[in-house]
Structures are given as C-alpha cells and as structure tokens.
Amino acid sequence: MAYEIPVTQARAELADLINRVVYGGERVVVTRHGKPLVALVSAADLERLEDTPESPGERMITSVATVPDAPASAPRERPQRIGVAAEHRGPNPS
Template identity: 45%
Template sequence: MEIAVTKARKIFAELVNRVVYGGEEVVLTRHGKTVAGIVSADDLELLRRVRAGRVELRLAETIADDGPRHVPDSVPLPIAAQYRPPGPQPPGFGRRP
C-alpha cells in the first residue's frame, strides 16, 4: 500500500495494524516520492542482517518433475549466470564437460 505521509499521520495506528496483522507493507510518500516504509518486525530484522552482511542466500526448494521438494538449508544458492567477455568464445566455453 502506498500513502502520503500527511494522510498516514491521521491513520497511523490502522497502518501499523495492517502491517502487523495483515502482512502488508506500507510505503510512505511525500510529493509522490517514496521516503520511508512501515514493515513487520521480521522484515526489519532481515534488513538489519542484510546490512550487517550476516545473511547467506540459500535454496529452500527446487522444482523437480514431481513438484517442489525440500532441500536442506545447508545447500547454497547456485549461480544462474556466467560472465562471458565480448568477442569470440573458445570452443566449449561456459559449458560443463
């Protein structure tokens, strides 16, 4: 939900309840530009951990032919792209043997 700061002041308690109990995120704007947000305590903790460099992205599920399956938290997120410098590529470059 996006709302102007001036209006948010009038319904602040309602906005907090929507975040806490409804799982919503509230984006506060001033003159049409985003200036702040109201997020849950869990999201705030995650943001703090990201900023402190204490978050490691992990693959929680993979999609197999038979649907999602659980993967242990210790499995790191695989790299989905590879840098290829401009120009001609050597044979087999970027392919797994």
C-alpha cells in the same frame, strides 16, 4: 508490492497502518509529493533486512585508521589544490 500513502493521510491513519503491517503482513510506503519518504515494515522484516549479508559493493566503513606521518627527511611535495564551487540558493530558488 507495498501499499503507498501520502504522509498527510498516514498521520491520520497511523494506528490502522501499524495494524496492516503487523497483522496483515503488508509493507507501507509513506510518500511526500509522490516520492517515497519512509517505509513501515514489521519488526520481523526489519530483522531479516539487517541479517542480510551485504554485497561487496555495499560495504560500510566501520573504523578509520590513521596514517603515520612521513619521515622528516622525505621531500615535501607542493600541496595539490582542489577547486570546489558551490552556490547558495535560498529557500525560494528561481
């Protein structure tokens, strides 16, 4: 289980937190308003995480191929319209 600490407290105790992670083998989760924000893990833990094979549902696209243009003789279909609605709520939504 990871040790949780608020970001304001983590700023003041960063050196101690680093020592807990490196030498104590702990994992530290820094929170903001009670929600996890970042995690401090040892370099060895990070290396293990990066070496873990991805599950089939979590593959990342690493390259994008282009699709060739349609032949000029092909009939053009009417472009499909996709509606997108958005609302801007300033810094203080009410």
